[in-house]
Amino acid sequence: MGDLSWNEFLSQAKQFYEISQELGDAWILQEKDSNPPNTFLKISQKIKNQKDLVNVEYHVVYSVSYQVPMLFLQAHRSDGSLLDLDAVWQLFMPETNSEDLYQILTQMDHPVLFRPFMALHPCRTAEVLKQFGEPSKNQVLTFISLYGPKVQLHLQNAYGLATKYT
Numbered sequence: 001m002g003d004l005s006w007n008e009f010l011s012q013a014k015q016f017y018e019i020s021q022e023l024g025d026a027w028i029l030q031e032k033d034s035n036p037p038n039t040f041l042k043i044s045q046k047i048k049n050q051k052d053l054v055n056v057e058y059h060v061v062y063s064v065s066y067q068v069p070m071l072f073l074q075a076h077r078s079d080g081s082l083l084d085l086d087a088v089w090q091l092f093m094p095e096t097n098s099e100d101l102y103q104i105l106t107q108m109d110h111p112v113l114f115r116p117f118m119a120l121h122p123c124r125t126a127e128v129l130k131q132f133g134e135p136s137k138n139q140v141l142t143f144i145s146l147y148g149p150k151v152q153l154h155l156q157n158a159y160g161l162a163t164k165y166t
Helices: 006-023 085-092 098-104 125-130 139-151 157-161
Strands: 028-031 039-048 053-063 068-076 105-109 116-120
Touching: 006 028, 006 039, 006 053, 006 139, 006 157, 053 139, 068 085, 068 125, 068 139, 085 105, 116 139, 125 139, 139 157
Parallel strands: none
Antiparallel strands: 028 039, 039 053, 053 068, 068 116, 105 116
């Protein structure tokens, strides 16, 4: 347990989306086209930084290389301008050693949209997901629960109570 096939990811992303709908949450299941792996989960929220509100769009996509979910994000100031890498680091990880940041949160091309996004690096995701004694029935939900808080993406506790999928 820890790594996923594309079909497992897609099934679990759809289950997560169903939970979101039941809870009245704002997640979207975005499908670029019917070719794999062109479907991902998406949500936006506003975060207050020192100067103003920042609009952050999060995408949970499938990493073909690592066979795990992966979290991408873009952050925009209230005037619509995109935050650069340093500003994103300051927003989400101000306490982290700058040498370690490139290994945690870095800029790379979105695997579906093919444009630059910030991404939490997936190199240890499978290992982290395997560390749970009882395997999760929905690793996408587990992934978002574990990795989301690192970039101020928090799920309602009710997601964990959806026993049909957890």
